[in-house]
Amino acid sequence: MSRWKGLPASLDHRVRHLVVQLRRLKDHSGLSLAALAARTSYSKSSWERYLNGKKLPPRAAVEALARVCEADVPRLLALHEVAEQAWNAERPGPPPQPRAERDGKAETAGKAGKAGKNERAETAEAGETAEVGETAAKTEKPVPAATVTATATATDAPPVSGRGMPFGPLVLGALAVLVAAGAVLLVARLWEDANGIGRGAGAAxxxxxxxxxxxxxxxxxxxxxxxxxxxxxxxxxxxxxxxxxxxxxxxxxxxxxxxxxxxxxxxxxxxxxxxxxxxxxxxxxxxxxxxxxxxxxxxxxxxxxxxxxx
The missing domain is CATH 1.10.101.10 (PGBD-like superfamily/PGBD)
Structure with missing residues (x-):
């Protein structure tokens, strides 16, 4: 049996539980880290980091170890999903981009597109044959004002209900809340099943x-x-x-x-x-x-x- 190093004290208990199970599978299989690397697509140094809590193993690595050791693959993947949420919660991503900066980039892109369109129009108008001139005329055919107005309205103005209140964003927001709540309930149920919570009772x-x-x-x-x-x-x-x-x-x-x-x-x-x-x-x-x-x-x-x- 391997002599494992102690896991970092700052490691979340859900990540710690996953690592303990992976260590146990590796010990019971009798495989060394080098042998484990040879039978999976992950190097010996990667397995050393995963099994010592230095880095969260990817989902594919957990599945590969479970299959090599003939373990319960769905159960280990459920533990990995819970551990991944805990791991990511302690390492927040980059801050969102300021709206002003996004608007500036969008405006720059719009100006560049308009400049390219004007350049293509000038090239078409400078053609020497009737065919080129006709093609340029078709390309630069003006769009009716009603179409332009309808397009701008559909793009810039949010859809409204009968009373003039924004409707589309409210529906999308409600759907997002429902999806997030469903995901939380699913993860909580998987965590309970993995830890034996809520199953069995003496009188029942x-x-x-x-x-x-x-x-x-x-x-x-x-x-x-x-x-x-x-x-x-x-x-x-x-x-x-x-x-x-x-x-x-x-x-x-x-x-x-x-x-x-x-x-x-x-x-x-x-x-x-x-x-x-x-x-x-x-x-x-x-x-x-x-x-x-x-x-x-x-x-x-x-x-x-x-x-x-x-």
Whole structure:
């Protein structure tokens, strides 16, 4: 297992969560950075920056690593989308261009176009043959005043409703707000699915599956009950039926409550069953992993779930 450097303290927790998952996949694959570079289109130095939190890996790099390690590609891409938003939020783009400067550039471009048009007209008028003269006449045929007026009105004046109020900009603004709200809800749902939030509930879980469960919430000092039973040859504590969720330090949700209950049942004290992966929970996971000869990274993944469900 690689000895990784500590991630920068300033790194957002969503970016940190993505990097931890990528490190874990790389370790479990047994590939070195050089071997990883040979099997993807990214260099060894690029992977070193991505896996040490120096640079956010591009979406294609995350997908390539997931495919090389035979991991869940959609789940890792969802984590990358959330991490990318956090990364970009801390690095704002260039300030918008002042309106006066934009208007000046537009006016300059308009004058240049008019000058070019006049030059072409003069060339056509200076032709020596009737054909050239006729072509120039057709090219420079004046546009009717009504057409010019209608074009200027359609270009310069915003569309209005029956009462004279701007209508087009209001509709476009409302559509933009709806699209942005939809995107935020989609990203939030993906983040919840990736971290096991809002899934499973003790009272709603049955041997055949789970019904609708309340979203996970935690109040200081609150702990949850554990009712470990065996169903279809596997142990369940009544909070989640997952066997694939990846739970690292700082993760929270019903999947964490399930893991903490099973750790306690197996004889490894995770501290209070509060649904949050803290230091005591990480140490309990490491002891369990060491006993069953798993990588002692303190992260509950598919291999650790198999041991917990025995």
């Amino acid at each position: 879980m049955t041997a055949g599956g789970t019904d609708a469960a309340p979203a996970f919430t935690h109040r200081p000092g609150e702990v949850f009950g554990c009712h470990v039973q065996r169903s279809a040859g596997a142990l369940y504590a009544g909070h989640s039926r997952t066997d694939t969720a990846v739970l690292g330090s700082g993760a929270s949700g019903w999947d964490v409550v399930e893991a903490q209950c099973l750790l306690r049942h197996q004889g490894y004290d995770p501290g209070g069953v509060d649904g949050i992966v803290g230091g005591r929970t990480v140490r309990a996971v490491k002891r369990l992993q060491a006993r069953f000869k798993l990588p002692t990274d303190g992260i509950v993944g598919p291999d650790t779930w198999k041991v917990l469900r025995r």
